[in-house]
Amino acid sequence: MAKASDVKTGNILRFNNELVLVEEFIHRTPGNLRAFYQASMRNVKTNKLVEYRFRTDEEVTIARVETQNYQYLYEDGENLVVMDNNTYDQIYVPKAMFGDAVRFLAEGMQVTVAIENDEPIMATMPSHVTLEITYSEPAVKGDTATNVTKAATVSTGAEIRVPLFINEGDKVRIDTRTGDYIERVKE
Structure with a gap:
């Protein structure tokens, strides 16, 4: 567990049993009230925006996410098969994680996949x-x-x-x- 003051923009948190990406994290000190952190977070699975105010001493769970580049190999039903260039391990990533950009994906292209607990949670293509x-x-x-x-x-x-x-x-x-x-x- 970490304190809210340890959170930075770009972290992935476990918030209400969901994974959220911190898009904006601002420290606020309004007049004679207590300081707090205003967070704008996006749910990784549903893509919905979540607004929340953290107390400065509130405990949060920062998810251990490994982000790595993979090479796209081929399509297998509703999944795309990508390969780790170092270990040659292949993983299945749901096609929906890439959004509409998947139509521009050609074999051999490099994609970025974020993995938590051996499960892909986010995937992006080159811009x-x-x-x-x-x-x-x-x-x-x-x-x-x-x-x-x-x-x-x-x-x-x-x-x-x-x-x-x-x-x-x-x-x-x-x-x-x-x-x-x-x-x-x-x-």
Whole structure:
């Protein structure tokens, strides 16, 4: 057990028998009242935001979470199989932990997985990935208005919007958080 004063932003706590990620942790001293810590925490499983005021001497449980990079190998039903690059151990991570970004996940990519008690609790992808365009509609001559985009399919099968000058075979950088095209990558 630790005191509330030991908690820092980014810690994962066991709060009301749930795992929560501390997003904001502020020390407040309002006038002639006792000091407290105002915490904004996000539930790891449900993604709901929890607000709570800790007394300065209140005991909290900081979860022992190991965060490590893994290599994505393949999809197995509702799980993704990832491998530890040092020990070659493979673990199953639920696909839902990656959210919508999972559509940009290609074999061999590095992902970050947080594990507590041999159970994956959080998983994230790189914020930007480089993928090849496998199909794009041809541009229509005379379509030169600003910010005109067309549909394109990348090597993972996901569909994105790209500028007219992007063709099949081009490599593009994509923001996995929003699914937006960022730039064309020159080789």
